[in-house]
Amino acid sequence: MGKLIYKKQILKDISTESLIKEQLSVFHEHKDKLRAKSYWYKLIDLLNGELSFHNVKSNGYPHNIHSFPAKFPPQLPKVFIQNLTDKGDIVLDPMVGSGTTAVEALINGRMGLGFDIDPLAIKISNAKTSLINESKVIEIGWKIYNRTKKQLSNNHKVLLDEYYSSYPSKTLDFFNFWFLKENQLELFLLQKSIKAIEDDVYRNFFEVIFSSIIITKSGGVSLALDLGHTRPHRVKALIDSERNVLFGEATEKILKKKHLVKLRKSAIEEFRKRISNYTDKDRFNSKYINPKIKFGDSQNLELDNESVDLIFTSPPYASNAIDYMRAHKFSLAWFGYNLEMLTEKRSKYIGAENVLNYKFEKLPGFTTDKINQVKSSDIKKGKVLHRYYSEMKKSISEMYRVLKPGKAAIVVVGSSRLRGIDTETHICLSEIGRDIGFHEPIIGIRELDRNKRMLPVSAKKNITSQIQNRMHEEYVIAFYKKGKGLG
Numbered sequence: 001m002g003k004l005i006y007k008k009q010i011l012k013d014i015s016t017e018s019l020i021k022e023q024l025s026v027f028h029e030h031k032d033k034l035r036a037k038s039y040w041y042k043l044i045d046l047l048n049g050e051l052s053f054h055n056v057k058s059n060g061y062p063h064n065i066h067s068f069p070a071k072f073p074p075q076l077p078k079v080f081i082q083n084l085t086d087k088g089d090i091v092l093d094p095m096v097g098s099g100t101t102a103v104e105a106l107i108n109g110r111m112g113l114g115f116d117i118d119p120l121a122i123k124i125s126n127a128k129t130s131l132i133n134e135s136k137v138i139e140i141g142w143k144i145y146n147r148t149k150k151q152l153s154n155n156h157k158v159l160l161d162e163y164y165s166s167y168p169s170k171t172l173d174f175f176n177f178w179f180l181k182e183n184q185l186e187l188f189l190l191q192k193s194i195k196a197i198e199d200d201v202y203r204n205f206f207e208v209i210f211s212s213i214i215i216t217k218s219g220g221v222s223l224a225l226d227l228g229h230t231r232p233h234r235v236k237a238l239i240d241s242e243r244n245v246l247f248g249e250a251t252e253k254i255l256k257k258k259h260l261v262k263l264r265k266s267a268i269e270e271f272r273k274r275i276s277n278y279t280d281k282d283r284f285n286s287k288y289i290n291p292k293i294k295f296g297d298s299q300n301l302e303l304d305n306e307s308v309d310l311i312f313t314s315p316p317y318a319s320n321a322i323d324y325m326r327a328h329k330f331s332l333a334w335f336g337y338n339l340e341m342l343t344e345k346r347s348k349y350i351g352a353e354n355v356l357n358y359k360f361e362k363l364p365g366f367t368t369d370k371i372n373q374v375k376s377s378d379i380k381k382g383k384v385l386h387r388y389y390s391e392m393k394k395s396i397s398e399m400y401r402v403l404k405p406g407k408a409a410i411v412v413v414g415s416s417r418l419r420g421i422d423t424e425t426h427i428c429l430s431e432i433g434r435d436i437g438f439h440e441p442i443i444g445i446r447e448l449d450r451n452k453r454m455l456p457v458s459a460k461k462n463i464t465s466q467i468q469n470r471m472h473e474e475y476v477i478a479f480y481k482k483g484k485g486l487g
């Protein structure tokens with residue numbers, strides 16, 4: 001069951017006490033009125049209900065075709081979509097990531113809208129929500145596999161010449177560093193066949209299947225050890241099933257350290273596995289409304305005022321805790337994206353660390369104090385946090401603008417730690433939202449399933465256990481835009 005933030009154990013926290021007391025008093029003041037206003041009452045009920053969804057399987061959905069850091073369980077948006085909207089309503093996720101909200105909107109007969117600035121996120125969300133036919137996917141998949149296999153039996157010298165002339169030298173250096181030669185050739189041929197698919201929807205779908213064999217927690221068919229959430233490191237050794245060393249040096253000492261050694265996976269065989277295991281029955285029904293997923297910045301949405309019935313989203317963590325592009329370039333480079341352009345893009349993500357010439361926003365009291373607290377320990381980190389809250393202020397303002405009155409934006413966030421200081425992101429965002437005009441926000445707590453949500457792990461010991469606990473939970477903030485009745 002979820003807990004509301006104003007429960008006792010949170011009240012002990014001095015720094016959040018005043019804000020929470022205020023929330024409580026507003027809640028009590030409005031209690032009778034609230035009962036009458038069913039939407040608001042439903043919101044409180046939902047935040048008090050199940051928010052964690054551990055050990056709940058999402059089989060039968062397209063949710064798992066590609067890994068994505070910090071995605072939330074599909075049951076979370078689903079319960080809000082089902083309880084707060086009607087069929088045909090518009091559900092927006094302005095930082096759509098891997099499309100979890102958009103998929104749930106689709107499956108539940110709502111009109112999903114999604115924006116993101118990450119090209120791979122757009123591809124994944126589109127692949128998960130496009131109306132495609134399962135047997136056609138399997139037919140095309142096998143054709144690609146068989147063609148690639150056949151090409152590999154041809155003269156490799158000719159194939160390699162073609163490969164080397166297809167990418168700029170910087171990209172080839174990147175591939176040489178991160179991929180075994182054999183896999184480079186297999187990946188080149190796979191992507192070549194995928195590029196030749198004429199239908200945009202199927203081509204995009206297969207690009208995502210292709211990407212899913214590289215970007216995994218284990219680093220997939222690359223030489224990276226982790227493309228989930230940390231800075232990727234190259235394996236010390238790559239071995240085959242007979243323990244022959246294919247890359248690096250496999251001394252006894254290294255072989256004992258299993259986390260430094262990887263077993264070679266062939267790119268085309270991994271591709272074949274994806275096709276053989278592919279099954280996806282639930283979404284492909286023409287009665288569903290096709291969602292719209294677009295490239296776009298949450299701070300400046302291309303949407304009309306008061307046009308959305310529900311927002312369900314989760315922003316990046318403060319201070320670039322997950323650097324999406326660091327991992328995503330491992331597959332985007334194969335589709336011809338320029339590496340320098342991708343690196344430059346990193347500074348555009350909410351929470352990025354580039355603060356030079358950044359125009360900071362004026363923020364309310366608690367949030368400003370928090371930034372100053374971090375600044376007094378580390379001026380640069382404090383500025384990074386200031387940038388994050390500035391960007392979130394602009395994003396929350398946009399949410400306010402596009403929401404219809406009497407509707408809510410649900411924002412799922414976690415706290416970060418900067419120089420040992422808990423950023424209390426949930427409290428700061430609530431304060432910012434209230435400042436923008438939302439009704440007093442309510443905050444629910446969800447326990448994180450750390451095995452699933454691919455979040456950065458801290459091994460530091462010198463932090464209080466209270467902050468440690470915080471990192472094991474996330475917050476579900478309900479921002480309610482006042483309608484004619486309440487408030």
Ligand SMILES: C[S@@+](CC[C@H](N)C(=O)[O-])C[C@H]1O[C@@H](n2cnc3c(N)ncnc32)[C@H](O)[C@@H]1O
Pocket residue numbers: 068069070071072094095096097098099100101115116117118121296297298299313314315316317324348349350
């Ligand atoms: C925590 S992830 C969202 C995960 C998503 N809820 C899911 O289940 O897959 C945050 C997303 O915000 C995106 N993002 C970062 N800055 C953005 C911006 N300015 N506008 C839109 N999206 C942005 C990132 O690319 C990332 O996909």
